[in-house]
Amino acid sequence: MDVLINLINQTQGRDRIFRATQYACALSVYSLRNNCEQRDLVDILKSLEANMNAGRKLLRLGNAINSIEAAKRAVRLSDRVLCLCLTAANIYRALYFLCDNTLWAGNVGLIRGIDKERWSFNASLYYLLSLITSLTRDVYVIWQLMAQRARDKCFRQKMETHLNESPEVADVIIPQLDAFLFLLLHSLKSQPSVILDTIKNICDLSLPLDKLGIYKTNAGVIAFCGLVSSLIGIVTLIQPKLKIKP
Missing domain, CATH: 1.10.268 (Topoisomerase; domain 3)
Known part of the structure; x- marks a missing residue:
């Protein structure tokens, strides 16, 4: 409770x-x-x-300000890739909230004469761009996790044991692909937050893709x-x- x-x-x-x-x-x-x-x-x-x-x-009123503040914090990150991805994602998110809030004001009559279709299109576009940059961050983090795992001697031994104990896999999957999948799954298992964030962003993609007519x-x-x-x-x-x- x-x-x-x-x-x-x-x-x-x-x-x-x-x-x-x-x-x-x-x-x-x-x-x-x-x-x-x-x-x-x-x-x-x-x-x-x-x-x-x-x-x-x-x-959601005022969320644009929160996103701008998040972008300011992201600029200070030492990792340049994370800095770029998170700053862009938060700026796009701020623009999305600005468009969304303007649409709300138009719908309730606080603002008159706005082009609702154009504002709706822009909101969906900025939302899509924020998700793409967020997914780019997810892919980068996953790649880093995999690189760290690959450098670990204990993990490399574990992976070699897995490949040697499953020779029948070679008849179905290329050994290099099996090794890649093994590395990917174990890297994600160590950081469930990355899995959840990736799934969340992928799921959210369906809405702007549909609204923009990219993938109905x-x-x-x-x-x-x-x-x-x-x-x-x-x-x-x-x-x-x-x-x-x-």
């Missing part, structure tokens, strides 16, 4: 709970779309989904990916050690 209370007391926690609820409703609506007997339930779920989305819009998919896939991403976000808030750093 204390964990739940602490989560709800955080703005990010409330946003992720709202987001998970929103996508859970969307996934339920998609699964019940052909069930004529559940039309009342579908209407309730659609209404709840819309309310969760509206609530999240309010919670159905509402069910988008809802499922959004739900998985939201649950991972909740887990990393409850267990900070599972959140990738920096």
Whole structure:
């Protein structure tokens, strides 16, 4: 119960709970779309989904400033690749929140005469760019982990033992590929935060790709990916050690 209370007391926690609820409703609506007997339930779920989305819009007001501050911190990183990736990701995220907040202000009538389609397109584009740079960071971190493992003598012996004990693998998989996969899996096992962050970013890609028309998919896939991403976000808030750093 204390964990739940602490989560709800955080703005990010409330946003992720709202987001998970929103996508859970969307996934339920998609699964019940052909069930004529559940039309009342579908209407309730659609209404709840819309309310969760509206609530999240309010919670995201001011997030652009947080992203700019995160970009300032990323500039100070000694690792140039991480510095570039994280700075760019946070700048793109700040631009995304700026577009999203402007759209919200236009929808509620605070700003009149804005080109909503253009602002929506820009928001999706900046969101996509932030995810691409975040995934680039994930790939770089994974590569570093693999390089560290490969230099470890004990691990190299373990990998050679694995290859020698599984000669039948050579008939199906190229030995070098088997060694690469063995190294990759053991590197990721040592840092579950990297796995979670990578899965989260990959899942989030479905929304901007669909909105921009780059890779169209159905509402069910988008809802499922959004739900998985939201649950991972909740887990990393409850267990900070599972959140990738920096």
